[in-house]
Amino acid sequence: MTSGKDPNRPFITGGPSIILVEPQLGENIGACARAMLNCGLTDLRLVRPRDGWPNEKATAAASGADLVLDNAKLFATTAEAVADLHVVYATTVRTRGMIQEFVTPRVAAEQLRAHYAAGHGTGVMFGPERTGLVNDDLTLAEKLITVPLNPAFSSLNLAQAVLLIGYEWFQTGEVPPDRVLHTGQTRPATKAELLNFFDHVESELDRTGFFTTPEKRPSMVRTIRNAFERMQMTEQEVRTFHGIIAALTGRRKGEK
């Protein structure tokens, strides 16, 4: 799952602020920064990180997301950290008896995207690794985000929680095509090229006696054509497969 940095492509920056309240381990802060930049999020806000700031372990764990760490802002209270924001959601899996609206990361991302597009300052809060956000912090949030996961085993580490929120945020943006055939230097075959190939295959199958019962020939031909259609052949592959038929039969296409 590697690929890393491509210096020729611009960083995507901006997005909702990520507010980490009393994060304990520098490694986790660094891993959060990495997950943020993966998702085009660059505004990191830290409330009383336990081991101080800056933190060398954070840098090591950020795997190159220095941009996020270098711009991280430090706050003494959660209230100060969100003071300039308009819309803040908080992540939690504990309800603690509070009456608040829970949304999934997907719904939260859609709502935050709409606010963000309207120019509102947006943010998502995450609590300390072990304990999560306290009630006073939760009251700073309009809505709570809870991730639908295996109910018997739903504990995520901090960076994974940030990743899931950021991932859903990123998916709401410039939506890439969700289903693409990468054809490299070549291009998809035209239907004419494909039909010409079918003609080659079927004439050789006729010649070699593959179709033993004439009445079943049409359905067999359909089966074979369907299978090759699913292959979504490129122009180059059509040529390769012509070559395969020629090799297997010892005859070039159209040879008598």
Added chain:
Amino acid sequence: MTSGKDPNRPFITGGPSIILVEPQLGENIGACARAMLNCGLTDLRLVRPRDGWPNEKATAAASGADLVLDNAKLFATTAEAVADLHVVYATTVRTRGMIQEFVTPRVAAEQLRAHYAAGHGTGVMFGPERTGLVNDDLTLAEKLITVPLNPAFSSLNLAQAVLLIGYEWFQTGEVPPDRVLHTGQTRPATKAELLNFFDHVESELDRTGFFTTPEKRPSMVRTIRNAFERMQMTEQEVRTFHGIIAALTGRRKGEK
């Protein structure tokens, strides 16, 4: 984002197999197991883990997902690890010039869910931390999964990649089939059946002199295998294509 284990709620188990090819660090295997169980996935398959198996560091990093580690299966080759599966996707961010269909985690999850619901053995392959899957492993996959992320900074660690796939899997729940191969009375071919077919084709191509330059044979073989993987053959079609090769060459499989 903590909550942990709730002994009163049953574990959700099952789901697509997660195949880790040559994972390097035990910590990462453990973190993957945790992410898997978060998402209700419990079939972990390990191909040649670098530091051997079992691995104490994996247990420590699994944060209680022992159920997954205890049931992990060990394999010498990727082909063996997927032999009994019908539908396998692979994660990669590198195209390497191969002609394969790319889908997002969301689309992959929907498709895998539909296959899973139909009783097909499903799996997702992940490569080693630094290098990702090699082309020969990618040819065992019908489709490739690529995660839409910040193009300038898209590197995920192994457990995060597993988490995103698992998360999308979990979100699909009981979702109606969408864009799935309808196989009628038959079923998708197993990888073992497909590999046996590849063996048949390639041995005939060797015999008939299709591979004119030996050094190009490996890439030609990959091209052909990729194309057939995209075909998503059924068990019946595999038999049909064995018949096609036999007809074209005038020889049954294995005939001297």
